[in-house]
Amino acid sequence: MKRSLIIIISLIWFSVSAVAQIEKPVTWSFSSEKINNQEAYLVIKAVIQPGWHVYSQFIPQGGPIPTSFKFSTNKDYTLTGKVSESPKPSSAVDRNFNMEISWHEKQVVFKQRIKVNKPTVISGSVEFMVCNDHKCLPPTEEEFKITVGDQALVSSADQSAGKEIDNTIKTAKVQVNQQPTGQDAGNSSYLAIFIAGFLGGLAAFFMPCIYPMIPLTVSFFTKQAGSRRQGIQKAFLYGISIISIYVALGLLITLSFGASALNEAASSATFNLIFFAVLVLFALSFLGAFEITLPSALVNKMDEKSNKGGIIGLFFMAFTLALVSFSCTGPIIGTLLVDAVSKGSYLGPAMGMLGFSSALAIPFTLFAIFPSWLKELPKSGGWLNTVKVSLGFLEMVLAFKYLSNVDLAYHWGFLNRDVFLGIWIIIFAFLGFYLLGKIRFSHDSDTPFISLGRLFASMLAFIFTVYMIPGLWGATLPAISGWLPPKTDQAFDLTRLGSGTDSKETPDKKYASLFHAPLGLDAFYDYEPGLTESKKLNKPILLDFTGWSCTNCRKMEASVWADPKVLERLKKDYILVSLYVDDKTDLDPHDIYVSKFSGKKIKTLGQKWSDFQATTFGTNSQPYYVIVNSLGTQLTKPQAFNLDISNYILFLDEGKSAYHNL
Structure with missing residues (x-):
């Protein structure tokens, strides 16, 4: 009896653990709110777990997936105006998308004003995308039905949902207070x-x-x-x-x-x-x-x-x-x-x-x-003014970082990565020449010789100048990548050369005309052709669950994949299969299906890969990297967002070893 009980408990624990990986950080409730005898609001409320955020409706084209609404049409009601959202969203410039992005945290209420002809049931759906500092979940569609009538506009079910929402908020506040990470x-x-x-x-x-x-x-x-x-x-x-x-x-x-x-x-x-x-x-x-x-x-x-x-x-x-x-x-x-x-x-x-x-x-x-x-202090002299002028050069460098923020916010586009790097290169080169005494200002004293301190300082300035120069041709420059404008607006980028073979769509390279692999990598964008190529070349597959709107996916590519050792392994040892979970390309009519996992109709390419990730690997966050063989068998423990290059190299080496030891 004891043994049976232990087995049952173990199975329950395993099942709960597997399901727990499917994250649902947003809870939705749907209700109506009476304005007068002829008008009402459709109220759509989202409660968001601590650390996560949902994007606003108002996101520029090319950014992450905005929150959007679809309402059924019938003769019993008409929509008035557009959907409002409250409170006012937070916003900041996202360098990965080169634009200002707006989002909501904790709670947001959307309202759609309607004119009601008679009591009716309004159905529809809300599509949204939720992210935190480490990952984004694929776009999700939540369907709803809202009863609207002359009497109790808010149904008992909606009221209980509202109570549940309030309890969720209270729980969320407790979790925030208990979390040590934010502190x-x-x-x-x-x-x-x-x-x-x-x-x-x-x-x-x-x-x-x-x-x-x-x-x-x-x-x-x-x-x-x-x-x-x-x-x-x-x-x-x-x-x-x-x-x-x-x-x-x-x-x-x-x-x-x-x-x-x-x-x-x-x-x-x-x-x-x-x-x-x-x-x-x-x-x-x-x-x-x-x-x-x-x-x-x-x-x-x-x-x-x-x-x-x-x-x-x-x-x-x-x-x-x-x-x-x-x-x-x-x-x-x-x-x-x-x-x-x-x-x-x-x-x-x-x-x-x-x-x-x-x-x-x-x-x-x-x-x-x-x-x-x-007695041990150096005597005052002209070297003090040298310190002052050097700080002036450094403050000029810092100033352009803030100008870059403005340029991104207003989309002026004049301070792209090339221009920004050019300005920094010139300033640091001038600093190096100043420290060597080749440039002098009116208040500088004569320098009959160069001290060792000034010599070493000038060498550091020139070293940093030379380090930045390859960035003009597309080098990632990981040491300062967080200070630079995004590479997407780089006018001349040698790292993009050599990827032309990836732009034409062929039977074995399905969807290749829609996507573009970074760093000149040769990638597949469909699962089955990747399996075929793996069997043909006798190489393991790196499944890259990614997305257009995945900020941390871009960080991994710029900081980890760009490392020469990682890039060499990706090119020589692996078949790269990048699956975009937020792509909106419609599936062919005969490819549309109902997910056994979620019960929802899968109509787009992004939904297909999101469903595939959740069904096969029990998670729905990106970036997510899985190494499999030509039969689709998982070979090692998957990896998520982690900027530790040595960890990623170990991950790739273990996958290659496991593949060839089968």
């Missing part, structure tokens, strides 16, 4: 902002407006303090004052703009255009075009208050340092705040300023505690 992601973002601020503070420390002030500050603590203990205490208070001033500035930015404005800044074209102008202004200041200074009256007033004793005097002394050094630190602070705001982090500006001020405060405090260390 970790937030902590990781704040840590990155803190580190960027700290590095900015270190750069500011070596600027002409701050570095020479170190001996003066140390002299104050050593002479004014009655004892070493008092000197150390004052040094700590001075450092804390510096940190508090800059952190207060970061908090002021947050309070002034508000959390919502900070979140919108990441995707707002207006913000990005302002950021571009501000960073260019800062870069020109560092290059010597002009100086950004604060009113002298303000500086003098703070300096007078710094003469007071005690904690207040130390605080205003730190304040004076911040004001006097603003011509050097202002552009760095501005750049850090721009970057923090653009990330949409609520406490981002404060975290950036905490890192920046810590990097400034720690050296001042340590040198005040250990004044003998001053």
Whole structure:
């Protein structure tokens, strides 16, 4: 009896585990809402699990699949206007699609206004696509029937569905509060902002407006303090004052703009255009075009208050340092705040300023505690201005990143990948020549010889310049791919050459005229011809479940498939079969069928491959990679989205070994 019970429980657990892989992150409810005796709303509500999003109805052509509706037609009602959606969708520029994309999270309500002639039942369907940060599910069609009448417009079934929706929302909120991943992601973002601020503070420390002030500050603590203990205490208070001033500035930015404005800044074209102008202004200041200074009256007033004793005097002394050094630190602070705001982090500006001020405060405090260390510091000189000008070049580079965001949002198309890379190549080349002394500005001092520091810095600038040059011909440049415009608008791309044989459709290359394999790969787009080719060439098959709208599929292709070792294996060892689960090509009438898995009619090519993936492999997310033999037998554990190149190489090698060991 015990044994039978264990077997039954095991079978149930296995069945549940298999089904659990078919993800359904969206729950729909359908109802009607009376307006008056002749009009009503058809209310279509979607509750979305945490971490997932459904796309808006308003997606530009060529982007992901938008949410769309179909309503049956009969004489009992007429549609009035178009379907509305609430709340307002979130939006951001998606570099993989080269356009601004809108989506909904948590919950969205769609409403269609209708004029009712008499009580009726309205049938229809909603087609939608749901994605998270790692994968997208294939487009899904949800059918519905809504009863509309003069009396109870919302049926009891709809009311119970509404209660179920509310319970789902409550559960979803609990899950959000219990999920550590989002919190970790937030902590990781704040840590990155803190580190960027700290590095900015270190750069500011070596600027002409701050570095020479170190001996003066140390002299104050050593002479004014009655004892070493008092000197150390004052040094700590001075450092804390510096940190508090800059952190207060970061908090002021947050309070002034508000959390919502900070979140919108990441995707707002207006913000990005302002950021571009501000960073260019800062870069020109560092290059010597002009100086950004604060009113002298303000500086003098703070300096007078710094003469007071005690904690207040130390605080205003730190304040004076911040004001006097603003011509050097202002552009760095501005750049850090721009970057923090653009990330949409609520406490981002404060975290950036905490890192920046810590990097400034720690050296001042340590040198005040250990004044003998001053003997080891390099003397002030022209090298300080070199640091300042170099930062000006780097700020100019960063500025074009924000201009690129605007270009993508408005589809201007003038700053494509070629132009963007050309600008960066020129700026870094000029930086290299400047560090070698071949380019000089009016405020630069004479350099009778090149120091080792400047030599190595110029070498790094030239190395990075040379690294970027192949990108003009289509190289992926994985180290900076996240900063560059997408390759889809590359005017001249050698990596696309050699794939012409993949563009003509033949009996053994069905659908080849509709699709295009990346990186010059030779691919099949139908399952059966791939099996035939596998048997003919004695090679395993790599099934690539992908989609037009799959952002992470493009990331895998650009970051993992483009690796020479991976690309070599794909070309030599495998038959690539790419199956697009969101393609809208109609199947031939005799190929249309009803899925045994979902019970739905399969009418398009994308539905066919989505159904095939779910039926055969028990999952419906992309990207998804499966290695099979010519009989369709799975050889290794499938792979999903994972940018670890070594892991993917191991996956391919294991599949090849398993195929030849059969």
